Amino acid sequence: MTEPLPPTPGDDGDAQRIIFAITAALLILVVTYKVGQSDAPVQPPDEVAMDAAFSPPEESTIPAGPDGDAIRRGRLIFTTTSAHAGQYVGNGLTCSNCHLDAGRKADASPMWAAWVGYPAYRAKNGRVNTMEDRIRECFLYSMNAPASKAGTPPPYGDDVYRDLQSYFAWLATGAPSGKPLSGRGFVKLAVTPPGHDPARGATVFAGQCASCHGANGQGQANPDGSYTIPPLWGTRSFNWGAGMAGVASAAGFIKANMPYGQGNTLTDQQAWDVAAYVDSRERPRDPRQTATVDAARKKYHAKGDYYGQKIDGKVLGGS
Missing domain, CATH: 1.10.760.10 (Cytochrome c-like domain)
Structure with a gap:
């Protein structure tokens, strides 16, 4: 059988090959672009929000009514502990001595970050702690409750816990949960070569x-x-x-x-x-x-x- 002769330049075969080549190149570009898009890291909107610094609400926005009353009582206990929960305080400290700016300041163990982190396991006592458990231990150790008039932290279910938790929950208004917030706890310093002395x-x-x-x-x-x-x-x-x-x-x-x-x-x-x-x-x-x-x-x-x-x-x- 005789092979067909190749088309001469300018005939229909040459035009078809050019169109085919252009189409193939465009297809490769489109596929490459799509693959690049799928491989690029995409940050979901909720992760963007979590990475942003959280700011607790202003005190002026505490609501009226029973909820607001509990929040205000909790703030007073937190900032002037001996005056409002003195029977359980055995030293000269207040909660806000360590949790600065009434529990608002980042990197000073802010209470808005603590609130969204509990319940949580604590190696210190080897069990999952609720926020009430955590507050109780603050009274036991940081406030030295054994030297107080009561000789012990507030009993479980006491209004001291209820009011403090109301305050903490309000501080955390709008805070995302399920992921540690920036500014929680204290700064973790790397150990220096000379050590501490x-x-x-x-x-x-x-x-x-x-x-x-x-x-x-x-x-x-x-x-x-x-x-x-x-x-x-x-x-x-x-x-x-x-x-x-x-x-x-x-x-x-x-x-x-x-x-x-x-x-x-x-x-x-x-x-x-x-x-x-x-x-x-x-x-x-x-x-x-x-x-x-x-x-x-x-x-x-x-x-x-x-x-x-x-x-x-x-x-x-x-x-």
Whole structure:
């Protein structure tokens, strides 16, 4: 059979091949574009919202009626704890000494971020905690309830918990849940090569902290027994079971928030060292200690704090 002759330039066959080539090229471009689109990372709208900084509502927007009354009571308990829940407070602190700006400030363990994070498992007590459980432990350790008139935190179901939770829930109005919020808890500082040292921290404390907290760390007391500036150690401060007795937590808080109103002005090393100095001073007994300091250290303080260690010739934790 005779093969057909190829078409000469300009005939219909040549035109068809050109059209085919153009069509194929366009098809490749379209497919490439579509594949590129499907491979590109797409951030869902809800993730965009979660990445944005959350701002709690203004106090002026607290509603009227019973709900608003509970929110206002909760705020008063939070900011002036001894005046409104004093029977359960065994020291000179308020909740807002650690949770700054009435629980609103990011990187100072804000309560709007805590509220959306519970219930949650806590290794500290080995179980899932509700927000009421968490508040109770704050009274037990940070407010040193064992030294209070009641000798114990508020009983479960007490109105103190109800009002505080009303306040926290209101602070979290509009906050997304299911994912940790930016600014929650305290800043997590990387460990520095020199480590932390109380002796170096004493120098930082004298230069940066003593003007407010006093050379002896006892803060500034008012005639009614409340404090304008909180005590950092001693009988009127948090006890050895409090989270702030852990050097890492204290360092993160100090880095982001201290000196007051001048957060992030200390170096990481200064924050670690001054935290070590503050947390290596004696403070009230850990309520979990039922036997010796050594036994309690092995069970509750295996790492991260100075409990049970000898500082200036004295074993800490036995007071």
